[in-house]
Amino acid sequence: MTLSERLRNMKEASRGKLPPETQQIMAEALSAVEATGQQQRALKAGDRAPAFTLAEHSGKLWSSLELLQQGPLVVNFYRGSW
Secondary structure (H helix, E strand, C coil), rough: HHHHHHHHHHHHHHHHHHHHHHHHHHHHHHHHHHHHHHHHCCCCCCCCCCEEEECCCCCCCCEHHHHHCCCCCCCCCCCCCC
């Protein structure tokens, strides 16, 4: 089973556990995001990300350009509802 199939199955299984009002809110939010066209502008696998600087918890700034001078850089995104 592919990842897409597994995610689709999980989505369908969880849909029945949510109240209809929540399902409606989620569907409207998804439609609003899709309407922006952002999905077509998002980076695809293998694309080069633009340079960026991020702050850590202590306020120290990290530059992607500086880190790339030391070697390959892996960026991990965590999706959450917090």
